[in-house]
Amino acid sequence: MNANKKTAEKPLDNFLSLYGDSLKRLALNDSGFVFDPMNGHSFTVNPSGLELLKLMQKQKDVELIKHQILRDFDVSTEMLERDVVEFSEQLKRYLK
Amino acid sequence: MLVREVNQLSIAVTGMNARADNPGPGMAVARCLREMANFQGKIIGLGYDVLDPGLFQTELTDAGYLLPYPSAGEQELLARLQYIQEKEGIDILIPCLDAEILSMIHLQDEIAALGIKMLLPTKDQLQLRNKDRLHEFVNEIGVKTPEQTVVTNSRFFNDCTKKGWSYPLVVKGQFYDAGIAYNPEQAIALFHKIAAVWGMPILVQKLIEGDEVNLTGLGDGEGNLLGTVMMRKRAITDKGKAWAGITVHDGGLLKEAEKLVQALKWRGPLEVEMMRDNQGDYYLIEINPRFPAWIYLAKANGSNLPRALLEMLQQQPLSELETPKVGTLFIRYAQDVIVSLADFEAMTMTGERTKQD
Numbered sequence: 001m002n003a004n005k006k007t008a009e010k011p012l013d014n015f016l017s018l019y020g021d022s023l024k025r026l027a028l029n030d031s032g033f034v035f036d037p038m039n040g041h042s043f044t045v046n047p048s049g050l051e052l053l054k055l056m057q058k059q060k061d062v063e064l065i066k067h068q069i070l071r072d073f074d075v076s077t078e079m080l081e082r083d084v085v086e087f088s089e090q091l092k093r094y095l096k
Numbered sequence: 097m098l099v100r101e102v103n104q105l106s107i108a109v110t111g112m113n114a115r116a117d118n119p120g121p122g123m124a125v126a127r128c129l130r131e132m133a134n135f136q137g138k139i140i141g142l143g144y145d146v147l148d149p150g151l152f153q154t155e156l157t158d159a160g161y162l163l164p165y166p167s168a169g170e171q172e173l174l175a176r177l178q179y180i181q182e183k184e185g186i187d188i189l190i191p192c193l194d195a196e197i198l199s200m201i202h203l204q205d206e207i208a209a210l211g212i213k214m215l216l217p218t219k220d221q222l223q224l225r226n227k228d229r230l231h232e233f234v235n236e237i238g239v240k241t242p243e244q245t246v247v248t249n250s251r252f253f254n255d256c257t258k259k260g261w262s263y264p265l266v267v268k269g270q271f272y273d274a275g276i277a278y279n280p281e282q283a284i285a286l287f288h289k290i291a292a293v294w295g296m297p298i299l300v301q302k303l304i305e306g307d308e309v310n311l312t313g314l315g316d317g318e319g320n321l322l323g324t325v326m327m328r329k330r331a332i333t334d335k336g337k338a339w340a341g342i343t344v345h346d347g348g349l350l351k352e353a354e355k356l357v358q359a360l361k362w363r364g365p366l367e368v369e370m371m372r373d374n375q376g377d378y379y380l381i382e383i384n385p386r387f388p389a390w391i392y393l394a395k396a397n398g399s400n401l402p403r404a405l406l407e408m409l410q411q412q413p414l415s416e417l418e419t420p421k422v423g424t425l426f427i428r429y430a431q432d433v434i435v436s437l438a439d440f441e442a443m444t445m446t447g448e449r450t451k452q453d
Contacts, residue, residue: 035422037344039344039372040330
């Protein structure tokens, strides 16, 4: 179980170490509209995605990020793990 | 000597063509000038085709004149400019089309003798940015270009993979036009199509996967790049021209453009087109020696570069060129210009539309 958890955590750790600086430049609007001022990409995210982005802009501690999402949103740990991986994969396309 | 304020000048602007898939920059430049504070001057639209809409668009131009095609020769162009000058009293001419810049450089002393000022690069500067020489020059100053070779025979495409090339690749004309070929058949078809219109040789480039980013600004001739505005295309026409775009701040693009302007000591307007690949490396595609068709985006962001050009030529202090706000979008649209039969007849028969028509 622990081993599985570690494996699942890794993609977000990797993502934050690779894209942490790029995430910081994103302009986030409370409506969920996101704009990258460097490459001109824009996209929309849902409330949980927006919260996740805000947290990722502020810190790189994956455990703290997950803790806050679990506290504020009605989501299971398993679903969060899956969603976070999927979300970070989607973000990569916009942060090039 | 009394120097006239820039908002009182008579300014001629070329490139009044505006076909929706590939508009010239002239109408956008005229719009930037027309919207200068307290503009009391005159804008003369110059074009090459009787259906160039800017020649008739009275909100932007006070008069319109046809110019002879470059193939008619430079003396024909000079004679036409002399005629227009006698009628309109032009202070400044802003050429907006690549194909006419060299003739304007050749004629600049004669045009200056007519009392018309222009802000142009030198012939050497212009030739260094020619597609066939660009590669060699920019690599010397540390700016990357896509790997390129000159091709004079379409047989190249049948066995180029044995020489280290791979599909897809870009097939380009020496002066204009380009396309992406995904196999030898497409490459050969593009080769013949482009060669038939633009002549030989044909250039072949490695395709850079990534985002195209563009920058416009003014070179002061001493290596400084002024009033930069950067834009990323958000939608393109069938010809690859911007249909919508958004202002960005791309530090890497700015650095590369500054390097180019410093090395070239570029004088005048320019547009730098680069590709940023997925690793974040920049590759120069083209330097255009003029304002781009999206120049109004710069003015709308507080950086009225056509006005700055007038100020430089009038040797007046430059008005503030604001740092562009990122995230400002332009969306182009096509509009019908209504032309009376009298104006159409005048343009067809005499090549001019003046206020009296």
